[in-house]
Amino acid sequence: xxxxxxxxxxxxxxxxxxxxxxxxxxxxxxxxxxxxxxxxxxxxxxxxxxxxxxxxxxxxxxxxxxxxxxxxxxxxxxxxxxxxxxxxxxxxxxxxxxxxxxxxxxxxxxxxxxxxxxxxxxxxxxxxxxxxxxxxxxxxxxxxxxxxxxxxxxxxxxxxxxxxxx
Numbered sequence: 460x461x462x463x464x465x466x467x468x469x470x471x472x473x474x475x476x477x478x479x480x481x482x483x484x485x486x487x488x489x490x491x492x493x494x495x496x497x498x499x500x501x502x503x504x505x506x507x508x509x510x511x512x513x514x515x516x517x518x519x520x521x522x523x524x525x526x527x528x529x530x531x532x533x534x535x536x537x538x539x540x541x542x543x544x545x546x547x548x549x550x551x552x553x554x555x556x557x558x559x560x561x562x563x564x565x566x567x568x569x570x571x572x573x574x575x576x577x578x579x580x581x582x583x584x585x586x587x588x589x590x591x592x593x594x595x596x597x598x599x600x601x602x603x604x605x606x607x608x609x610x611x612x613x614x615x616x617x618x619x620x621x622x623x624x625x
Contacts, residue, residue: 464548467517471510477559477566483548484557485510500553500571507550518546552582556609569609581609600624 464483465475477484487503554568565585570578587593588602603624607617 463517463521464514467514498555503553504572511548511550514548558608567605
């Protein structure tokens with residue numbers, strides 16, 4: 460199902476930035492020539508929700524292609540998906556900036572919209588800042604670097620911070 464999401468996103472003119480088992484991330488700013496600093500999270504969320512509908516329509520087509528009947532007898536109406544299948548993408552987050560270092564399940568981003576609400580939060584996954592066995596200095600310094608990178612600080616500013624902390 461992931462490859463169908465990728466195909467749908469690419470058919471709309473977007474490039475996939477990151478993909479994992481159950482998630483896809485694309486840049487809204489590149490296609491629409493919007494600078495990340497000028498990104499309106501509410502407009503981006505509406506755009507993302509429209510894209511969600513396009514991607515999910517591709518999943519409906521895949522169900523047709525697989526011969527899945529009009530209604531599946533074992534699917535409960537409270538489950539995510541449709542009455543035919545449980546494949547579904549949901550517009551979940553709009554990031555102003557996103558940092559991915561090439562390792563799966565290890566990324567950070569500055570969230571501006573999440574599940575229908577405007578927010579201003581740093582989302583960190585897979586780094587030592589989130590691990591209970593990391594030393595306090597590792598957590599503090601890594602969080603400082605990530606926060607500065609997500610604020611758009613230049614490389615010299617990041618290295619200057621590291622030099623003062625280490």
